[in-house]
Amino acid sequence: MDFNLAVIKGDGIGPEIVDEAIKVLNKIGEKYDHKFNFTYVKAGGDAIDNVGECLPKKTVEVCKNSDSVILGAVGGPKWDDLPGDQRPEKALLGIREALGLYANLRPAIIHKALSEACPIKKEIIGDSLDIMIVRELTGGIYFGQRGYRDGKYGNEAYDTESYSEMEIRRIGKIAFDTAMARDKKLCSVDKANVLESSRLWRKVITEMSKDYPEVELTHMYVDNAAMQLVRNPKQFDVIVTSNMFGDILSDEASQITGSIGMLPSASLGENSFGMYEPIHGSAPDIAGKDMANPIATILSMAMMLRYTFNLNKEADDIENAVAQVLDKGYRTVDIKSEDTKEVGTKEMGRLIVECL
Ligand SMILES: NC(=O)c1ccc[n+]([C@@H]2O[C@H](COP(=O)([O-])OP(=O)(O)OC[C@H]3O[C@@H](n4cnc5c(N)ncnc54)[C@H](O)[C@@H]3O)[C@@H](O)[C@H]2O)c1
Ligand SMILES: CC(C)[C@H](C(=O)O)[C@@H](O)C(=O)O
Numbered sequence: 001m002d003f004n005l006a007v008i009k010g011d012g013i014g015p016e017i018v019d020e021a022i023k024v025l026n027k028i029g030e031k032y033d034h035k036f037n038f039t040y041v042k043a044g045g046d047a048i049d050n051v052g053e054c055l056p057k058k059t060v061e062v063c064k065n066s067d068s069v070i071l072g073a074v075g076g077p078k079w080d081d082l083p084g085d086q087r088p089e090k091a092l093l094g095i096r097e098a099l100g101l102y103a104n105l106r107p108a109i110i111h112k113a114l115s116e117a118c119p120i121k122k123e124i125i126g127d128s129l130d131i132m133i134v135r136e137l138t139g140g141i142y143f144g145q146r147g148y149r150d151g152k153y154g155n156e157a158y159d160t161e162s163y164s165e166m167e168i169r170r171i172g173k174i175a176f177d178t179a180m181a182r183d184k185k186l187c188s189v190d191k192a193n194v195l196e197s198s199r200l201w202r203k204v205i206t207e208m209s210k211d212y213p214e215v216e217l218t219h220m221y222v223d224n225a226a227m228q229l230v231r232n233p234k235q236f237d238v239i240v241t242s243n244m245f246g247d248i249l250s251d252e253a254s255q256i257t258g259s260i261g262m263l264p265s266a267s268l269g270e271n272s273f274g275m276y277e278p279i280h281g282s283a284p285d286i287a288g289k290d291m292a293n294p295i296a297t298i299l300s301m302a303m304m305l306r307y308t309f310n311l312n313k314e315a316d317d318i319e320n321a322v323a324q325v326l327d328k329g330y331r332t333v334d335i336k337s338e339d340t341k342e343v344g345t346k347e348m349g350r351l352i353v354e355c356l
């Protein structure tokens, strides 16, 4: 089959990790007789420097007309002083909104071979963890009213958290369906003891649970959830939460798996359309040094094959290849432990391709 993919490499380590992911897709293409056609478009700092704006119209058009989108990461210190609506990160929010990608699936899985890299005590974690964080991605404080105004003490800035019932219901449906396909446990994380938007969130999710009698629904305040993730992460199966809480909790969960360089994600809209991106950022501190872990991006390709193209065998192959390379003891520096072999970004990509 032929697939047309829009590719945004972005900034910092973005190009390095995306290059390895593309090699993996090409190998899958050879093996299964698929043709992946890549159209490279710009967003973020790369677009600011070369086109003069963070999210050029052409990028949105190409993405909309593609079968799926691959994104590395955007942002970096070079652009940190730009006004908010011109920053690289604004491009990421813009593309998520323009493509209607309201559901962000962030699986936190500990690979057996990486149990040493997990900072949680062995007696708590054992050697496995499998949590799915379902993060709402196009609402909440990221997209609410914001600005500056004259406040009680002079100039003040504000951002607004708001959620409609419709937005809660559609992410709730993804979360309940995800739980049904897994261990049927759903924890909805909010701050309903303080926030009105969280109280509506909790009410809607609770109402929805009547349609999913097999799913054991619990509610947890986000401060407690952040603590419980470290105290006893195995209590969680699926977590559903708002845009900002999901952003924070997924970075926390990633470290439990050994490194933020391990966590892939799928940002999904209607009709299985999606953008596939690691959860981490552009890591300016290690950019250009062949040090970045490409596995999060490579595993995001597996998610793309599974969620958008329904190519489960191909997705399994990528996940197995990653597991094999880890089993053989190869590690990028972020997941390095004693008695393992340190490799760079490119070599890690090559080893994974070799196992396919
Ligand atoms: N999806 C995205 O495009 C995205 C996500 C998060 C942050 N950002 C942007 O990235 C920039 C840097 O943000 P940050 O430092 O807060 O977060 P970050 O995720 O880029 O980096 C945090 C830490 O994790 C390390 N790290 C991240 N990815 C890694 C990988 N693949 N392999 C090994 N180590 C890795 C970095 O070296 C750094 O020490 C900012 O401009 C931020 O806005 C972009
Ligand atoms: C860069 C930023 C806008 C983004 C977010 O907060 O969604 C990032 O942190 C992520 O997790 O994808």
Ligand SMILES: [Mg+2]
Pocket (backbone or CB within 6 Å): 247, 248, 251, 279
């Ligand atoms: Mg984040």
